[in-house]
Amino acid sequence: MSLALELKNVVGGYGPLRILNGVDFAVESGTITTLVGPNGAGKSTVLKAIFGQADVHSGTIALAGKDITRTPPRTLLRQRVAFVPQGRNVFPMLSVCANLRLGATMLPKSEIEVRMNEVLTRFPQVAERIDSQASALSGGEQKQLEIARALMLRPSVLLIDEPSIGLSPIIAQQVFTLLRELAGKGLTVLMVEQNVKRALAISDIAVVLETGRVALSGDAHALLPDPRMGRIFVGASTAAETTAAAH
Numbered sequence: 011m012s013l014a015l016e017l018k019n020v021v022g023g024y025g026p027l028r029i030l031n032g033v034d035f036a037v038e039s040g041t042i043t044t045l046v047g048p049n050g051a052g053k054s055t056v057l058k059a060i061f062g063q064a065d066v067h068s069g070t071i072a073l074a075g076k077d078i079t080r081t082p083p084r085t086l087l088r089q090r091v092a093f094v095p096q097g098r099n100v101f102p103m104l105s106v107c108a109n110l111r112l113g114a115t116m117l118p119k120s121e122i123e124v125r126m127n128e129v130l131t132r133f134p135q136v137a138e139r140i141d142s143q144a145s146a147l148s149g150g151e152q153k154q155l156e157i158a159r160a161l162m163l164r165p166s167v168l169l170i171d172e173p174s175i176g177l178s179p180i181i182a183q184q185v186f187t188l189l190r191e192l193a194g195k196g197l198t199v200l201m202v203e204q205n206v207k208r209a210l211a212i213s214d215i216a217v218v219l220e221t222g223r224v225a226l227s228g229d230a231h232a233l234l235p236d237p238r239m240g241r242i243f244v245g246a247s248t249a250a251e252t253t254a255a256a257h
């Protein structure tokens with residue numbers, strides 16, 4: 011097993027504002043690691059700190075053993091790190107095809123078509139809608155399109171923030187299953203999720219963040235029934251379950 015990502019004592023936030031208070035964890039290649047924790051714990055900030063979109067005050071972040079602390083997003087894309095932020099990130103007025111092309115701007119022109127065909131074989135629902143305007147796709151299809159677009163650059167690491175938000179349980183499950191398949195093919199996934207039960211069910215490792223620190227981490231399936239999880243999620247868990255039930 012080799013480490014795809016390693017965070018060592020990462021302190022950071024936004025400008026002088028400190029959100030992360032010394033975050034330590036590592037992600038093994040070809041696995042799914044899921045960051046969970048109460049609202050405002052700093053989960054999204056961890057992904058943004060890795061992707062050069064939040065400030066790192068001290069500590070280090072390594073990609074396959076190489077220091078990438080404070081590396082800008084464009085450089086990280088070239089180093090095969092992709093980021094799918096929370097929410098809707100497709101260009102709604104553009105076609106599905108144009109959205110996919112935008113994910114491949116750093117590929118040589120001759121490779122774009124080849125790569126698009128490769129990616130589309132994994133996303134039959136997206137392939138069927140290739141000429142549609144992206145805004146015409148359902149929420150689940152748009153999330154698939156975002157993941158497909160992220161895969162255009164053949165990433166080795168995918169950072170993905172709350173992919174299931176706003177999706178029905180069945181569609182959310184499809185997205186999780188897709189991530190599991192991609193990890194099976196060697197992709198390293200670092201995901202943030204509120205949908206703790208479903209997300210941990212398809213994850214290898216869970217990292218529980220609380221007030222900008224890792225409170226707990228370990229085997230995802232073993233942690234799910236751990237009573238310490240309940241304590242960390244007091245209040246938050248009821249809210250998350252209510253939200254999940256509403257979708």
Ligand SMILES: Nc1ncnc2c1ncn2[C@@H]1O[C@H](COP(=O)(O)OP(=O)(O)O)[C@@H](O)[C@H]1O
Pocket residue numbers: 024027029047048049050051052053054055056
């Ligand atoms: N761009 C920003 N500028 C300033 N503060 C921010 C910014 N984004 C998030 N925060 C703050 O950082 C804290 C952690 O946020 P976040 O990482 O989004 O938490 P989580 O994803 O765990 O819910 C929150 O208090 C939030 O208000």
Ligand SMILES: [Mg+2]
Pocket residue numbers: 053054055096202
């Ligand atoms: Mg968040």
